[in-house]
Amino acid sequence: MNEKYNIDGILRKVLKPGRYTGGEYGQIIKDKEKIKCRFAFAFPDTYEIGMSNLGVRILYGALNKNENIWCERVYAPWIDMQQQMKKHNIPLYAHESMDPVRKFDILGFTLQYELCYSTVLNMLELSDIPLYAKDRGEEYPIVIGGGPCAYNAEPVADFFDVFSIGEGEEALVEFCELYIKMKESGGYTKEKFLHEAAKIEGFYVPSLYDVSYNDDGTVKEYTPKYDDIPTKIRKRIIKDFDKTYFPEQFVMPYIETVHDRIVLEVYRGCPRGCRFCQAGMIYRPARAKSPEVLNRDAKTLYENTGYDEISLCSLSISDYPHIRELTDKLLEWTDDKMVGLSLPSMRADSFSRELMKRVSSVRASGLTFAPEAGMQRLRDAINKNICEKDIFEACRAAFEGGRNQVKLYFMCGLPTETEEDILGIEKLARAVVDEYYQTENRPKGRPTVTISVACFIPKPFTPFQWDRQSTMEELVEKQQLLASAITDRSIKYNYHDANVSRIEAVFARGDRRLSKALAKAAEYGFKFDAWDECFDYDKWLSVFDECGIDPSFYANREFGEDEVLPWDIIDCGVSKEFFLRERHKAYNDTVTENCMKSCAGCGANKLGGECTWCPSTNTKK
Amino acid sequence: MVSVNEYEKVRLEFSKTGRAKFISHLDLNRTLRTAFVRAKVAIWFTNGFNPHPKLVFSLPLSLGAESMCEFLDIRVLPPVDHEKIKESLNKNLPDDIQIKRVYKPKTKLEDLCWSRYTFKLYFNSMSEEKANEIKSMLENPMIITKRTKKTKSGLTDIDILPGIRSSTVVFDGECVNISADLESSVDNYINPDYIIRALDKYLNIDFEQSGEYYTVMKEVTFKKDCKTVYQ
Numbered sequence A: 001m002n003e004k005y006n007i008d009g010i011l012r013k014v015l016k017p018g019r020y021t022g023g024e025y026g027q028i029i030k031d032k033e034k035i036k037c038r039f040a041f042a043f044p045d046t047y048e049i050g051m052s053n054l055g056v057r058i059l060y061g062a063l064n065k066n067e068n069i070w071c072e073r074v075y076a077p078w079i080d081m082q083q084q085m086k087k088h089n090i091p092l093y094a095h096e097s098m099d100p101v102r103k104f105d106i107l108g109f110t111l112q113y114e115l116c117y118s119t120v121l122n123m124l125e126l127s128d129i130p131l132y133a134k135d136r137g138e139e140y141p142i143v144i145g146g147g148p149c150a151y152n153a154e155p156v157a158d159f160f161d162v163f164s165i166g167e168g169e170e171a172l173v174e175f176c177e178l179y180i181k182m183k184e185s186g187g188y189t190k191e192k193f194l195h196e197a198a199k200i201e202g203f204y205v206p207s208l209y210d211v212s213y214n215d216d217g218t219v220k221e222y223t224p225k226y227d228d229i230p231t232k233i234r235k236r237i238i239k240d241f242d243k244t245y246f247p248e249q250f251v252m253p254y255i256e257t258v259h260d261r262i263v264l265e266v267y268r269g270c271p272r273g274c275r276f277c278q279a280g281m282i283y284r285p286a287r288a289k290s291p292e293v294l295n296r297d298a299k300t301l302y303e304n305t306g307y308d309e310i311s312l313c314s315l316s317i318s319d320y321p322h323i324r325e326l327t328d329k330l331l332e333w334t335d336d337k338m339v340g341l342s343l344p345s346m347r348a349d350s351f352s353r354e355l356m357k358r359v360s361s362v363r364a365s366g367l368t369f370a371p372e373a374g375m376q377r378l379r380d381a382i383n384k385n386i387c388e389k390d391i392f393e394a395c396r397a398a399f400e401g402g403r404n405q406v407k408l409y410f411m412c413g414l415p416t417e418t419e420e421d422i423l424g425i426e427k428l429a430r431a432v433v434d435e436y437y438q439t440e441n442r443p444k445g446r447p448t449v450t451i452s453v454a455c456f457i458p459k460p461f462t463p464f465q466w467d468r469q470s471t472m473e474e475l476v477e478k479q480q481l482l483a484s485a486i487t488d489r490s491i492k493y494n495y496h497d498a499n500v501s502r503i504e505a506v507f508a509r510g511d512r513r514l515s516k517a518l519a520k521a522a523e524y525g526f527k528f529d530a531w532d533e534c535f536d537y538d539k540w541l542s543v544f545d546e547c548g549i550d551p552s553f554y555a556n557r558e559f560g561e562d563e564v565l566p567w568d569i570i571d572c573g574v575s576k577e578f579f580l581r582e583r584h585k586a587y588n589d590t591v592t593e594n595c596m597k598s599c600a601g602c603g604a605n606k607l608g609g610e611c612t613w614c615p616s617t618n619t620k621k
Numbered sequence B: 001m002v003s004v005n006e007y008e009k010v011r012l013e014f015s016k017t018g019r020a021k022f023i024s025h026l027d028l029n030r031t032l033r034t035a036f037v038r039a040k041v042a043i044w045f046t047n048g049f050n051p052h053p054k055l056v057f058s059l060p061l062s063l064g065a066e067s068m069c070e071f072l073d074i075r076v077l078p079p080v081d082h083e084k085i086k087e088s089l090n091k092n093l094p095d096d097i098q099i100k101r102v103y104k105p106k107t108k109l110e111d112l113c114w115s116r117y118t119f120k121l122y123f124n125s126m127s128e129e130k131a132n133e134i135k136s137m138l139e140n141p142m143i144i145t146k147r148t149k150k151t152k153s154g155l156t157d158i159d160i161l162p163g164i165r166s167s168t169v170v171f172d173g174e175c176v177n178i179s180a181d182l183e184s185s186v187d188n189y190i191n192p193d194y195i196i197r198a199l200d201k202y203l204n205i206d207f208e209q210s211g212e213y214y215t216v217m218k219e220v221t222f223k224k225d226c227k228t229v230y231q
Ligand code: SF4
Pocket: A284, A285, A286, A594, A595, A598, A599, A600, A601, A602, A603, A604, A605, A613, A614, A615
């Protein structure tokens, strides 16, 4: 492995060298000579996190299925490794071939959370690739972004050539095929290629759209530079989820990663419609896989990976209509082979005692519920349709099942929230403790009810996209109010750092002018902002200050309902009218039925496909 | 449940080279566990609350060293086809970890007492003369501080000279090659890293400069007499 760089020497000096070696079982090696498009798939965080991401696993497999494309993996080296790489002049390389990222045709970044932006720029720097797209000539790879943050990628728009909006497993292959076709036909220039790409559904080339601003700083309009590119970029979806590509093999990390197991995507999207939740909106319409397909995939993956754990993954697993059938099918063989099943996210209301019993028959997984708000009124306002009775019943079932630890997730700073709501969190937690002592066949000892409270962040493409985030002072005050209300020693209280949430909010609702701040941050060496040991709030504030940017304009300002939003250039399928309707209902504490009960007419059904709950487009409601 | 006695003891000799040299013992264990499942080799699981496949290794290789001769004992449900196990495992292992031989063990893992290592040293001031200095270093007492559970401080000083045999040092124009047999018994395990640390301590060879590095390869293992090849 040291034929290219002296990596051998530096790997002896870093923590966890297994992060950087590559060579894992299941990695895909191809003959470079026969490849027409080399794709470096970069995850802007550590190896352990990147390797656990199901989306990356899917896209890695989907791209490599094409014989003309070779997709390789790239992760952000940890700080110690970066120092060694700089010292020894080693550029960022891809794991499979160890070739420098700079030499690839296409460099893709998956943008999973806003706090990864500084790491994206950091990785470009490590690759010796100019940050700004306009400064990159033909000799550099095309830099493409995707993932949930691409829905409002304006803050990083100046650094990317193009974004893939929506689900990438089919779209990215098409994109590479266009690249190959144009290269082969001889007429390729980056400019021509990007213009062509902008015509494919789901591809947004930011440089082809001019943005103008009003005097008050809000966006005035987006103007396409050509007539033949769309004025709004519509996201791509997988139409038939049962038939879509799912990997039969995972790359098996040598070192332990965050989710080191088989992950089955039971369905994509969520039929619920919580008003703060971006994932629940951008992945609409919800599409489920059949239990047969899931069971088949699970078996294949078990045989090809040898993992002893299968995790059923989706936004709200117990809403899966065939959950019983699926677990039956899986348990038919998993018990025998000593393979454990785990269900990550459970909703209190549909949580059945039976389901839990069946799953814990192999291995117990942590029990978590997300009431999100302390009072029913606020739960109605955010459309989190669960009531206290559901929560108590679920907890009781858990206690009867022999557990004495429950974790409850909440948010603070939600629109319409009052002091009473905050105090309601403590009341609810205390009621769960009481429930424990009232459960007759509970386990021995004292229960632990952990309440974990995050700060609300208004996200694009949600009914709360216009709402402001509480100021730092308000958030801290609320956190302290709750802390002082907790006296029961069975209640453990965790809360998120409000500083981090504020920076996240700035970038979540940011526009293109934020690129200045990011470039400055890169200059100062910012990276790994999602890591406590790296994040520095005061430094961020001074960067904004230096660039003449007011973070409150993005985080703490209520956006006008008639304002052009920075992300209006993207069509996520769900209409702006729906979001507005939902917002107004929230302010009236009115709930909206979930998609399983009745269609709320969000508009996502126009995207077509085999949607699990949507009415077909012809039968308008 | 099939009783452990019905399983047949099988030894695997395997190599761990290239990129896999930076994989810790714990991670190697996990890698092999999943490989057995992929290869459909039915091995014995421990009983109890958390059943897991039982893998018994010879003393762990130090991180960063390559090896041509690592040993692992498992129990397999008969009928046992040694060749088939080897073949299917190799298909299901990373290229850098490969099974060399599968057989019925005739020795105990503890009988392994000596290992022959080759060190290749690339550093800026390499020369014939340096090689001679290294040679004489290896023939004199070398005091190394190592971790131990026996003392309060958790550290102890030992002389590694008695644990080194038949060392040769050659400068081939490109790098300095050391071949040395190091004791690797349970009681006295001489980690090849100690040699590297001695180079730093006694000759100031620290591999800190750009382009400086070293490789370590375990070539072969011996029984107590340091002559009979262990297998
Ligand atoms: S179209 Fe109706 S059923 Fe489909 S996602 Fe939207 S609200 Fe739900």
